[in-house]
């Protein structure tokens with residue numbers, strides 16, 4: 202907490218008060234939304250760069266209050282992350298995503314791999330591994346087909362604890378991916394010590410890959426690093442044919458982005474996969 206000198210006054214501006222009010226309201230509404238089934242999972246396909254073959258999909262959360270506009274996760278996830286609400290939401294997402302995936306496995310659709318985002322607080326929660334264990338028993342079809350996406354921040358505070366958690370997760374047949382890779386201002390030394398299967402190259406590097414030689418050089422370098430370490434790579438946020446061509450030139454294995462597919466409902470995903 203901030204140190205306040207004796208005798209000084211702390212002023213809260215109206216703006217700060219409004220901000221706190223907003224967060225409280227979102228948090229309360231979100232709790233209700235979870236109970237009232239107002240949350241929904243969308244899925245964004247991932248494809249091979251070389252031939253556009255589908256290789257998987259990322260589950261992305263949507264909040265659709267009845268009669269209102271969809272609220273994007275960038276608004277409510279950060280609020281949920283301030284409390285254990287993110288664990289309830291994360292568990293709901295995991296359960297829902299695995300149920301969908303196992304259902305789809307009855308079809309002959311080219312599913313590939315299912316990716317789910319996991320917040321740091323959820324990852325480090327005491328019953329995370331136990332719950333994941335139960336989930337894999339409940340949905341055995343997801344074993345070896347489920348990838349957890351975590352950001353670098355997850356294991357920066359406690360590397361030893363993270364390493365043991367990751368080993369447990371791997372032992373359950375669940376894969377691990379580093380999301381938004383390269384944006385976390387961290388050294389890459391942790392990659393030596395952690396059982397990471399995949400790197401997701403952040404959209405901020407892809408966005409100007411054809412305008413900024415520096416960005417292209419960084420991508421080339423990260424791809425080399427992943428190859429050397431035996432990790433797969435997904436480039437995020439591919440929006441133009443030119444970006445995709447450049448990723449092909451650099452031998453990037455996989456991508457996702459608005460160019461070929463936006464996040465979509467389960468029904469739309471099935472229709473999309475049927476065409477591919």
Ligand code: C2E
Nearest residue numbers: 261262273274275278294318319320438439440458459464
């Ligand atoms: P993220 O994990 O980095 O997900 C990628 C975001 O980029 C998604 O935004 C996706 O819709 C968007 N995106 C995909 N392709 C493109 C593109 O070509 N151009 C642009 N401009 N954007 C693209 P979305 O769905 O709004 O999610 C935002 C963030 O919210 C996610 O970023 C993730 O950090 C978080 N999030 C979403 N769902 C969940 C969830 O179930 N659990 C947790 N913990 N976080 C989630």
Ligand code: CA
Nearest residue numbers: 259318350380
């Ligand atoms: Ca992600």
Ligand code: CA
Nearest residue numbers: 380381401437
């Ligand atoms: Ca990402």
Ligand code: CA
Nearest residue numbers: 381403404437
């Ligand atoms: Ca991102």
